Amino acid sequence: MATKEVITKVWIEDGCIVCDACETAAPDVFEVLEDTCVIRPAALTPEFTKPRSGEIADAAEECPVDVIKFDVVKDETAGESEDAPSAAPQVAEAPAQPAQPEKVPAAPAPAEPAAAKVAPAKVSVAGASDPSIAALLQAATSRGGQAGIMRRQEEMPDDGAWRSKAADELPPEARQAKVMEAAQKTRKNPDKQRRAFMSNTALALGWGAFGLGAGITVGPAFARFMMPNVLEESDPRIRVGKIQRYLEMIPGQVNEDYKPQGIWMVRDGDRLAALSIICTHLGCIPNWLPNDRKFKCPCHGSGYKPDGINFEGPTPRPLERFRVFVEDGIVVVDKSKKYQYELGQWDQPGSYLEM
DSSP: OEEEEEEEEEEEOSOOOOOOHHHHHOTTTEEEOSSOEEEOGGGGSHHHHGGGHHHHHHHHHHOTTOOEEEEEEEEEEOOOOTTOOOSSOOOOOOSSSOOOOOOOOOOOOOOOOGGGOOOOOOBOTTSOBOHHHHHHHHHHHSOOSHHHHHHHHHHSOOOSGGGGSOGGGSOHHHHHHHHHHHHHHHHHOHHHHHHHHHHHHHHHHHHHHHHHHHHHHHHHHHHHHHSOOOOOOOOSEEEEEEHHHHHTOOTTOEEOTTGGGTEEEEEETTEEEEEEOSOTTTSOOOEEETTTTEEEOTTTOOEEOTTSOEEESSOOSOOOEEEEEEETTEEEEEEEEEEOGGGTOTTSTTSOEEO
């Protein structure tokens, strides 16, 4: 009795990349799904896997990530008996004529495996076969997978020229062999994977630090850019000095000390008023001419009397007055409140101070 190794159990570990090499090698055993590969239900029994041990072993060898595993046991096989009767027994001779041997139906010849049917290679004009077309035909008509490709690669002379070429410049056989060779090198050199992972991690951390630094630097400026521009106005109330200094002014006198703040302090009879220095024509700033006793606008020639009433030029109305009041003995001008002569507001409380 002879013995041979057979497979009684097969399974797939984590890490399948769905390359369909296993289903190509053993379609009765493996099934490729959309995101993984599984064992067909019929292949979960030893009676089913034993006759397909060779196909399962080829599938495991062709797997680029080495996730196909199986259990192997030794099985006894009976050899052919030496005393077995011949397939066609002889028939006794008849007296008249020899009897013809009985025709025994011939057993059907085993189907020739698909791998042996290789299409004839394309022939060039000179008569030599095109190696690219020959490789393509051999790959298309034979069973795919890593094991078959590697066996055919070993049978052909290898000068190493295909390793230096890009993948799109290679025929299908050499392209697949190059992919398989790279996968094998990756499995055999896990340190290279770890180095690549550490390199990528360091690169990601570097970019993250750069982004954080840029955010810290540019963030406040960007936030300020996105904020609305709000002008902070100063207090409209201006303290223009003690009341005593204005009691000493004579009627018709003009104090220009607060012209930079936009105010003329004017003694109008027994009243103290705070005039705006803005010309009511087009917004120019007139000048006080003490010798002429008038305000004169340099832009268009408008003229105003010491009390602010307009009397010459294109200006349409008198100067405006600000609210004025006394607080703790100090004269205060509130520029947020204005009074206009033409509206009859100069007689309202707050438009002047009684002196």
